[in-house]
Amino acid sequence: MAAAGGESAAAAVRANRAAARTGWRQWLRWGDFLLYGVIAGSAVLLLLILARQGGAAAASAALTRDGEVLMTWSAAELAIGGAAEIDSNGYHYRLVWEKGRIRFAEAACPDKVCVQSGWISRPNQIAACVPGRLVLKISATKPGLTDPSEPDVVVR
Amino acid sequence: MNGRSRFDLRTLVVDAILLSLALVLSIAERWVPLELIVPVPGIKLGLANIVTLFALLCLRPWDALAILVVRCLVMGAIAGPMTLLFSLSGGLLAFLVMWLQKPLLNKVFSVIGISLAGAAAHNAGQVLVAGLVLSEPLLIVAYLPLLLLAGLLTGTLTGVAAAPVVRLGMEKGFWNRKLQNSGPGCARIAPRGKA
Numbered sequence: 001m002a003a004a005g006g007e008s009a010a011a012a013v014r015a016n017r018a019a020a021r022t023g024w025r026q027w028l029r030w031g032d033f034l035l036y037g038v039i040a041g042s043a044v045l046l047l048l049i050l051a052r053q054g055g056a057a058a059a060s061a062a063l064t065r066d067g068e069v070l071m072t073w074s075a076a077e078l079a080i081g082g083a084a085e086i087d088s089n090g091y092h093y094r095l096v097w098e099k100g101r102i103r104f105a106e107a108a109c110p111d112k113v114c115v116q117s118g119w120i121s122r123p124n125q126i127a128a129c130v131p132g133r134l135v136l137k138i139s140a141t142k143p144g145l146t147d148p149s150e151p152d153v154v155v156r
Numbered sequence: 157m158n159g160r161s162r163f164d165l166r167t168l169v170v171d172a173i174l175l176s177l178a179l180v181l182s183i184a185e186r187w188v189p190l191e192l193i194v195p196v197p198g199i200k201l202g203l204a205n206i207v208t209l210f211a212l213l214c215l216r217p218w219d220a221l222a223i224l225v226v227r228c229l230v231m232g233a234i235a236g237p238m239t240l241l242f243s244l245s246g247g248l249l250a251f252l253v254m255w256l257q258k259p260l261l262n263k264v265f266s267v268i269g270i271s272l273a274g275a276a277a278h279n280a281g282q283v284l285v286a287g288l289v290l291s292e293p294l295l296i297v298a299y300l301p302l303l304l305l306a307g308l309l310t311g312t313l314t315g316v317a318a319a320p321v322v323r324l325g326m327e328k329g330f331w332n333r334k335l336q337n338s339g340p341g342c343a344r345i346a347p348r349g350k351a
Contacts, residue, residue: 012198026269027266027268027319028266028269029262029263029264029265029266030264030331031260031264031265031269032265032266032268032269032272034270035265035269035272035276036308039272039276039304039307040304040308040310042301042303042304043300043301043302043305044301046297046300046301046304047301048296050297050298064292066290066291067291099272108249110235110236110238110239111198111238111239113197113198114169116191116195116197117196117197118195118197119345124294124297125292125298126295126298126299127197128286128290128292128295130227130238130242130286130289130290131236131238133289135295137290137292137294144221144305150348
């Protein structure tokens, strides 16, 4: 009896598993798969376009508020490293840069999306803070042209 | 309108319960540090979208819209005007997209598909407003792909969570049953099959 009971229980488990599998297949419709494809495809396409536009040129950075440039960093300055503090729209921020990259290290804004953005180093990468109205952006320094803020010669 | 007006007592109570649920979910998801697991700045689970989805598919679009707008207003009052702006822009765009998909439910899209498009529209609405507020078009192009990819995950999760509840709500038809007055000031729901 016990064996028969065990067999029927196992059969029920198998049937449940099979039902769960077909259930999932029945649950999704063809439009869902299309949506997955369209959303993932457009995201990947945008990422590729951004990466292509950015290129591998030397990068400089700029911090702006409502289009007004507050601070700029040349590629050489970004490579040397440093830190700065700034107040904007009632919030306090600390920026850190090193090895050609820069980030919002600390922010007193409510959502901290700017800090979560982490290090940015490639052209067209951006870290923004909507409450503080700050945009930190990396731009490509065109090859062949020297950054006017960079020194012409460095004597060691 | 099936013997009940737009503002009858039951609708008001059901909407109020769903609104409370949406608010609790909105507050609770702030405690989930999702950005530590999925490193996309500003990523949120969008749990309150389960309530919007349920209200849209099982009640009337009007109820879903009312719950959504009041939730955004209350969250805006708690968290500030920027939160209000972002949740309203994302929420209304998501609502519009999901409302347009509603007639295609079970034919072209499942609940998961509708949730997926809602999540993508929500993220797109928010990033568009952020780009406009900061007058920085690059912000839209840079953040949108990441948020779209994150929306695939969060939209699927909320869709999977909403699907059984929506199916139950639609099968049981609780929400569409007529009210029967069984005494002064007393209303009860008609038994199944008599509605």
